[in-house]
Amino acid sequence: MNSNLDNLRQTIETILRCNLSETTGISDKAETEKLVHRFLHAVSNQIGHQSDQTHQDSDQLSRKIDPQWVILAAGKGTRIDPSSRLNKNLDLWFGERNTLQLSRSYLPGSRPHIIVVNAQMAARVAKTDIPLSGVIPPSALDPEETNQLFGPDAILCVQPEHPYGTGAALRVALSIISESDAECLGVAFGDEPFLNQAIFVGTLLSHFAVSADVTLCGKIPDTVVDKGGLFFDDEGEFIGTKEWYDMTNTEKETMWQRWERGEAYTNTGITLIRRDAALARMNRLQPHGDKSELHHADLIRHCYEDGLKTNAYIHRGEIISGINRWSNVLTGEEHLFAETKKKLVQRRVRVDPAAQITLATDNIKIGHGCYLLGRVHLGDGVQIGNYCRLENVVLIGNTIVGDRVGLKDVTATDTVFQSNPLSTEVAAPITGLAVGSCIESSQFDCVKVGRGANFKSVTARAIVLPSELSIRDKQLGVPSKPTSHPLRSTPYASNQISQTLLDQLVLPGYNPGVFTLGEKRWLPDWENIRQHVRSHSEHELIERATRDPTLRQTAINAVGELLELRQANGAHVIDDLTPEELWGSIFKAVMLCTGNPNPYRRDKRNARQTAINLLAQFPNCDWLERLKLVIAANIIDYSSARVVAKLRETPDYFSLVLQEAIHASLAIDCFGQFRSTILEDKPKRLLWLIDNDGESVFDLWLIEAIAEHGHQITVVGKAEPATNDATLDDLRDLTTHPHFHKLREQITVGDVHLISSGSNTVGTNLYQGTGEFANALLDADLVISKGQGNLFTTLGLKKDTFYLLLSKGVTAERLTGVVPDPSQVIDGLILAYVPGGTRLDRTLKEFCVSQESVFD
Known part of the structure; x- marks a missing residue:
């Protein structure tokens, strides 16, 4: 083959996204090359007068040989499900792809596909009513839903109830077809997941090799009854097709005779036609049968009658029928599984005879000596090491499985399982392989x-888990966001809140934090935040967790690896996390690396004792003064380097601050609402979100007093240690102090109740909420939220909420609109009231000021 044809071939293969020699399905390589050669010569001759001899005008080539595929997928599939709830095109999945997506994957070319669907299918992704034209603009589609169900690069058109048939479906797409610059139009079907690329590439090569105006793909049938037969004239020219019910008795007899001689061909429906030839003849389609169906294959007869070049390509390979009954599904799946097994065996992989394996790509990266059992799916980008045992496993995204890893009943996305050292013993009885990791x-x-x-x-989600770890029945890292959509749902721990319950607690779009790190990706804050996380983790958290240098370095490495961990799309894993979620994941990773479950225990104990000692200084305070003390007590924090430095300068710093707080002004002052709602109104059910361990002493002091007014109060602590925040166990321990004898009586009679939120990170992550916490929140008349972390993570609650906090740091200042005066001993005290269901569209201070007139 000369260099010009070589260049042409390379360009065409790039456009069609396939290797012509490998995708024809012809076993005889010489015959394959002969067909490819004829095709290339024909294309070269057709464009030769318009292009230079190197054929580098890829745009011209694309217009010529890259078909505009129209996929007909409007059938309801009542043989699969009479109610049509289970759509045969969208709801039958083979690995990561459904029937429609798998059918699309075989089509050669680079253009977006026009997909003709029915109204029920369109309703699943359309955000607006379907236009009268039937063509749904991209702006009217939910992009995530559309990509999930239909795949990328999909142009959706909706076929009306009448008329029926493939010709009617094609008519719906005419406006889009008219706008296409493709010279060739292709027709395929959305319910043919068991074909292969060979049938489409073979049809395309034949179409251009004979310079046809229209080509229909035929097949050699098992029977001719109820099939669309191909008919030819006396000179062998292809006339067109006829459905069995349209044939005369003589024509039926002719089909039988030809079938007995092995010369009968039936219609697959796969068609290539010159676009302008199709557009000029669409209006000539006439209805067939009782249902008045329009058949797109009638275009062939019209082309023949008009003297155009018609062509029938007969695919002689095996063709498995599409999804029109469950028996076909079973047959097709067996075929897919068998083909996959052959490919894996060629890669030196042991496959259990009963295994059902799906691959997102044939170019799977898998080591030698692996053993696959049960239902296994390996996605594009997945890499498997040597001597791995995979049973009932789904691996997708940027997932890497190292050597000697055993996975059973595991789902993993963008996850790395580190390699285990190779040993001389690689086999084991019963399980087959002596794996080093068993998950x-x-x-x-x-x-x-x-x-x-x-x-x-x-x-586990968004976390680094150290080596030599043995864990069971745990949820680690950041909880996945629950969803009611079955296709996007990810299994989550049984103690995690459901989407249905979450919807009752908080507004849609809830995020456990003010921003995600990805929102700062292109700002200076991005690297500043990452550097702060590294520094704070190493010098504040890890130094408290262990003195052992080896364990320290392990924990430091784990934090660094988490910050650099990436998803399949190249984005950092932490891009999707809020700082509060990230800190929770880091805290858990450090705990696992060092074995210390509570690094801040000593700081918390010191803060608690200091707060108890300080209480004695404030015996006779009014309600406003008590509230100010409760807010200001947040500074009783031995884990803060800034606070510790202040104590070195002024040993009675805490006492000084609290004394000043009594006389300080509230930067956001909603005490009027607090007084009228809690102190003067009828008893209510209150839910109190605790913050730091030290300040919780003052919280319980105030809670004790409020409970005396008849209110029932549920006090909420963390499920597990997270920085210096108070856990449920901390609160229970604190109530045993002699100072809180009245509180113990209130707990005994049920006026005060202590529970855990389920959250183990900064603030209150509602995704981690327990059933008990969710029930208490639903039952509450009012929420009192302490501290910045709880403010950041509970925005959008559907319950009226008082936020009590000190404004500290840039995030709080931006959110609240309160910038403390650094010259003051203490400033930035906030007592804010936010009605349930409020979505803040301004600073907290501006919002509260705007609400003053409502309560005046």
């Missing part, structure tokens, strides 16, 4: 797992 019944999303891991029933 069972677990789900991982954006996780790095160290070697020698032994996990069972673990759910």
Whole structure:
């Protein structure tokens, strides 16, 4: 083949996104090359007068040989489900792709596909009413839903109830077809997931090799009854097709005779036609049968009658029928599984005879000696090491499985399982392989797992798990956001809140934080935040967690790896996290690396004792003074380097600050609402979100007094240690102090109740909420939220809420509109009231000022 044809071939293969020799399906390589050669010569001759001899005008080539595919997918599939709730095109999945997406994957070319659907299918992705034209503009589609169900680059058109048939479906797309610059139009079907690329490439090569105006793909049938037959004239020219019910008795007899001689061909429906030829003849289609169906294949007869070049390409390979009954589904799946097994065996992989394996790509990266059992799916980008055992596993995204890893009943996305050292013993009785990591019944999303891991029933997201770890029945890292959509749902721990319950608690679009790190990606804040996280983790958290240098370095490395961990699309894993979520994940990772579950225990104990000692200084305070003390007590924090420095300068710093707080002004003052709602109104059910351990002493002091007014108060602490925040266990321990004898009586009679939120990160992450916490929140008349973390993570609550906090730091200043005066001993005290269901569209201070007239 000369260099010009070589260049042409390379360009065409780039446009069609396939290797012509490997995708024809012809076993005889010489015959394959002969067909490809004829095709290239024909294309070269057709464009030769318009292009230079190197054929580098790829745009011209694309217009010529890259078809505009129209996929007909409007059938309801009542043989699959008479109610049509289970759509045969969208709801039958084979690995990551459904029927429609798998059918689309075989089509050669680079253009977006026009997909003709029915109204029920369109309603699942359309955000607006369907236009009368039937063509849904991209702006009217939910992009995420559309990509999930239909795949990328989909142009949707809706076929009306009448008329029926493939010709009617094609008519709906005419306006889009008219705008296309493709010279060739292709017709395919959305319910043919068991074909292969060979049938389409073969049809395309034949079409251009004979310079046809229209080409229909035919097949050699098992029977001719109820099939659309291909008919030819006496000179062998292709006339067109006829459905069995349209044939005369003589024509039926002719089909039988030809079938007995092996010369009968039936219609697959796959068609290539010159675009202008199709557009000129669409109005000539006439109805067939009782249902008045329009058949797009009638275009062939019209082309023949008009003297155009018609062509029938007969595909002689095996063709498995599409999804029109369940028996076909079973047959097709067996075929897919068998083909996949062959490919894996060629890669030196042992496949269990009963295994059902799907691959997102044929170019799977898998080592030698692996053993696959059960239902396994390996996505594009997944890499498997040597001697791995995978049973009932779904691996997608940027997931890497190192050597000697055993996974059973595991789902993993963008996760790295580190390699285990190779040993002379690689086999084991019963299980088949002597793996170094054994992980069972677990789900991982954006996780790095160290070697020698032994996990069972673990759910983990956005966390680094160190080596030689053995865990079961745990949720680690950041909880996945629950969803009611079955296609996007990810298994989550049983103690995690459901989407239905979450919708009752908070406005749509809830995020456990003011911003995600990805929102700062292109700002200076991005690197500043990352550097702060590294520094604070190393010098504040990890130094408290352990003195051992090896464990310290392990924890430091884990934090660094988490900050650098990436998803399949190249984005950092932490891009999707709020700072509060990130800190929770880091705290848990450091705990796992060092074995210390409560690094701030000593600081919390010191703060608690200091707060108890300070209480004695304020015996006779009014309600406003008590509230100011409760807010200002946030500074009783031995984990803060700034506070510790102040104490070195002024040993009675805490006492000084609290004394000054009594006389300080509230930067946001909603005490009037607090007085009328809590102190003067009828008893209510209150839910109180606790913040730091030290200040919780003052919280309980005030709670005790409020409970005396008849209110029932649920006091909420953390589920597990998270920085210096008070846990449920901390609160229970604190109530045993002699100072709180009255509070103990209130707990005994049920006026005060202590519970855990389920959250183990900064603030109150509602995604981690327990059923008990959700029920208490739903039952509450009013919420009192302490501290910045709880403000950041509970915005949008559907309950009236008082926020009590000190404004500290840039995020709080931007959100609240309160910038403390650094010359003051204490400033920035906030007592804000936010009605339930409020979505803040201004600073908290501006919002509260705007509400003053409402309560005056």
